[in-house]
Amino acid sequence: MILHKHFDTNEKGHLTIGGMDAVELAKEYGTPAYILDEEVIRENCRAYKKAATDAFGEDALPLYASKALCFTGVYRIAAEEELGVDCVSGGELFTAKKAGFPAERIYFHGNNKTDRDIADAMDMGVGTFVVDNEDELAAVSAEAIRRGITQRILLRITPGIDPHTHRAVITGNVDSKFGSAIATGQAMRIVKKAIAAQGIELAGLHCHIGSQIFDIEPFADAADIMIRFLATIKEECGYHIRELNLGGGLGVRYTEYDRQIDYADAIHRIAAVVKEFCGKSGIPMPRVILEPGRSLVAAAGATLYTVGSVKEIPGFKNYISVDGGMPDNPRYALYQSQYTALIANRATEPREYRATLAGRCCESGDLLGENMEIQKAQRGDILAVLVTGAYNHSMASNYNRLPRPPVIMVKNGEARVAVRRETYEDLVALDQL
Ligand SMILES: *Cc1c(COP(=O)(O)O)cnc(C)c1O
Numbered sequence: 001m002i003l004h005k006h007f008d009t010n011e012k013g014h015l016t017i018g019g020m021d022a023v024e025l026a027k028e029y030g031t032p033a034y035i036l037d038e039e040v041i042r043e044n045c046r047a048y049k050k051a052a053t054d055a056f057g058e059d060a061l062p063l064y065a066s067k068a069l070c071f072t073g074v075y076r077i078a079a080e081e082e083l084g085v086d087c088v089s090g091g092e093l094f095t096a097k098k099a100g101f102p103a104e105r106i107y108f109h110g111n112n113k114t115d116r117d118i119a120d121a122m123d124m125g126v127g128t129f130v131v132d133n134e135d136e137l138a139a140v141s142a143e144a145i146r147r148g149i150t151q152r153i154l155l156r157i158t159p160g161i162d163p164h165t166h167r168a169v170i171t172g173n174v175d176s177k178f179g180s181a182i183a184t185g186q187a188m189r190i191v192k193k194a195i196a197a198q199g200i201e202l203a204g205l206h207c208h209i210g211s212q213i214f215d216i217e218p219f220a221d222a223a224d225i226m227i228r229f230l231a232t233i234k235e236e237c238g239y240h241i242r243e244l245n246l247g248g249g250l251g252v253r254y255t256e257y258d259r260q261i262d263y264a265d266a267i268h269r270i271a272a273v274v275k276e277f278c279g280k281s282g283i284p285m286p287r288v289i290l291e292p293g294r295s296l297v298a299a300a301g302a303t304l305y306t307v308g309s310v311k312e313i314p315g316f317k318n319y320i321s322v323d324g325g326m327p328d329n330p331r332y333a334l335y336q337s338q339y340t341a342l343i344a345n346r347a348t349e350p351r352e353y354r355a356t357l358a359g360r361c362c363e364s365g366d367l368l369g370e371n372m373e374i375q376k377a378q379r380g381d382i383l384a385v386l387v388t389g390a391y392n393h394s395m396a397s398n399y400n401r402l403p404r405p406p407v408i409m410v411k412n413g414e415a416r417v418a419v420r421r422e423t424y425e426d427l428v429a430l431d432q433l
Helices: 022-029 038-056 072-080 090-098 115-124 134-147 186-196 217-237 263-281 331-335 424-428
Strands: 007-009 015-017 033-037 061-065 084-087 106-108 128-131 151-158 200-206 243-245 287-290 301-312 318-322 341-343 353-358 367-374 382-386 407-411 414-419
Touching (some): 022 033, 022 301, 022 382, 022 414, 033 038, 038 263, 072 090, 115 134, 128 134, 134 151, 134 200, 151 186, 263 287, 331 367
Parallel strands (some): 061 287, 084 106, 106 128, 128 151, 243 287, 318 353
Antiparallel strands (some): 301 382, 407 414
């Protein structure tokens, strides 16, 4: 086992993913390629669903935050595992619709929904809008009135929590671009407007404090603040809020230095504090919604590359260059995210070499990691970066006119193309002049 139980090695000393030889997969599908172990995603969906309903009650619902990894096959898995989904754009809504995902189980997020997004979502019959701000509330209300419908909404609230994660992925602090802060009084103001608004049914509140969080405390603190706020709303407005969406953000093990979180255990611990705080505030348990993205899909993925060159600069550092980079995985360039990499065709050898993993773009910042522990490499080796299921494919670009890699799903010893590799023709398909 390497980090997670579906990453292992075989008798040839090759890396295996879901029991399949990574070197063979690279040969068959080419590199770079994203490999996804479908069973891992399904197991995670089931673990969340079971823990949520056991801990919070039958009506609890985990939503898959689909910005983490978005293509039709993933929405089909979420539908089959009876999760809801969180979509953040017209493009994600369209993909969910194409996959036949039930619209009433979609929660539509985003801090700037355009008029077209709002209309498209209502055309689709999206169950719930998560409204970010007062301008958006007015726009959603106006469109609902125009159509003669009542749109179910949650309001995104910022509880004012610092969850001790990377600055770029904190979202629950008072000065966040997302939501309305309790501390400034803006949250209460938008609640009152939503209660009064025509064409709107205020069903609940939402908060999401950030991503890649390993402690339960920030979630407990957020739940405490949100439940007190529910009680204040009841007192001040006589309005009972039935649904509380606690967001996503549970962390994933990317390297040996990260802990492995037992998600079921984490959910039970969060449920215990929610029940306690509801008891203290004298309000009935709301229906609880959870919104995991990364923790459902990240560990399921690995990216396979071919090594092109090894450059040793005496007295400085060693570079291993691969045939992908920031266009297929921008996370190191964006957040200095740490990964585990290994040479898939010599995976049982100790990782005693130190190298900077460079991509192939004309950009010095195009790195997948620095000072990484890996096996000594040579041109032609297959290099695997593990735990790339979340925020890799969905963040990919065509920078340097590089076609985006395919997504290959493995399950029960078989591999299928879930998203085909982009071609050069695809790259020029939109060009009109
Ligand atoms: C990104 C996001 C999530 C998922 O976060 P993860 O860290 O991937 O679990 C959930 N809810 C909202 C509103 C988000 O923006």
